[in-house]
Amino acid sequence: MADSAVKPVIELKNVKKVYGKDVVGLKDINLTINKGEFVVIVGLSGAGKSTLLRSINRLIDITEGDILINGESITKAKGKELRMLRRNIGMIFQSFNLVKRSSVLRNVLTGRVGYYPTWKSTLNLFTKEDKQRAYDALQQVDLADKVYTRADELSGGQQQRVAIARVLTQDPDIILADEPTASLDPQTSRRVMQDLRMLNEKHGMTVVINLHSVELAQEFGKRVIGVRAGEIIYDGKMSETPKETFDQIYSGGDQDE
């Protein structure tokens, strides 16, 4: 896959994360993800998938090493610089993380907040184009009729699709999805995965997803990364990954070191 034309968008260099004094989250991770890839990260709970994903947009600070986004170090970025890098990385969460008391439209518009100066966004002065952009995003996830509905009135699957519309409105190069389907039923899960595939194929966004479900990983993933006990133990194309590999990744239930 190391095409000379493809540019790496995410680079992890000797990344290490230690929680507290001696709980190892990640140990010496080296990983390169190129533009337009659709990567699924699989592994047991507690293997370090979430830590890996969250360190990419620095919701978690790493202990050692460096992470580059489009060649720029997010580890060293501060203040505005960090916010600019984050603006370019969308995120989908297991628990959707919508503001439940706000309308769907306002939730989707929050994706644009990073593009506005504080006073303008605070006064809710979103431009007409951005409101239209938010509405277009809602149309793409088939929720156009819910624009002014309060977010907590939607079902779980609909809420996750609002979150996808939020990311679409944010218009980043990279999407990180942390167990986006873990709290959804199988059918809704597939719908959400299809929407994520749409972001990848139609909008050319690089997508990195943490998944529990092997079936969904096999159906949607193009590249698989297996994580166990804070280490990458497998990295390959989905089409070349045999079923046994998944068994290996999911073996050795205890993550205790």
Next chain:
Amino acid sequence: MSSTEEETLMTLPKKKFKILNLLWIILFVVGLVVSTKVTKTSLGALFANFGQFADIFLQMLHPNWSYLGAVIPLILETIKMAILGTVIGSILAFVYSLLIARNIVKNKAVTGILRVIMNIIRTVPDLLLGAIFVAIVGIGPVAGILALAICTFGIVVKLFYEAIETIDPGPIEALTAVGANKLQIIVFAVLPQVMTYFISYCLYAFEINVRASTVLGYIGAGGIGLYLQETLQVFDYPKTGTIIIAIILVVVLIDYVSSKSREALMK
């Protein structure tokens, strides 16, 4: 044998008598008697003068309605004081709460020091605050407004920062990931979750302020309390009665409206 055993299981077993409970009761009774002796409280005095109480009460039951014209402007002043005090105190409490909520300001030294200051302010009773402000800005409603503002601050800040700390952290995370700065996170992730609580707490503080402001006049801090004191001093109980009825009406009305609005808010 077995049948009696069954019977004992069927009937409610007697609770065991605890000697300790009896000792507590004796201790309380002795304590009560001793403390009345020490403080020279005489329940007899209350009953001996019961006739006078009844007399005053009867006089108050015949309010002087012509006095109402003088009472209403002062009642209005009292309400205005309460409103201004609530607004000023709430605005201060709003900003302060954001500064002491640990899920917003991560620096524990800052929140710790600000919380100690808050707790000191909260311990000062409203009448003392009124007296202090009368000494500082002089007699009149301004002193009352300032005292009420500080009281409101004390009530709202405590309730509101606790509400902020119990919000769902998800949206904060989402906004952080989007590249929002601190203020944007507050506006988009925090405030939508707590604004109804804030308004509800302000209304609650307003209820308390209306009641408190009726008394503040007593120490010269403006409002209806001034007349209350004047009429009581000259034993003009019909006038006092008019004032008390007016106060009760206003307080009941405002309590009712306020609690109904708070119920509606929380839906």
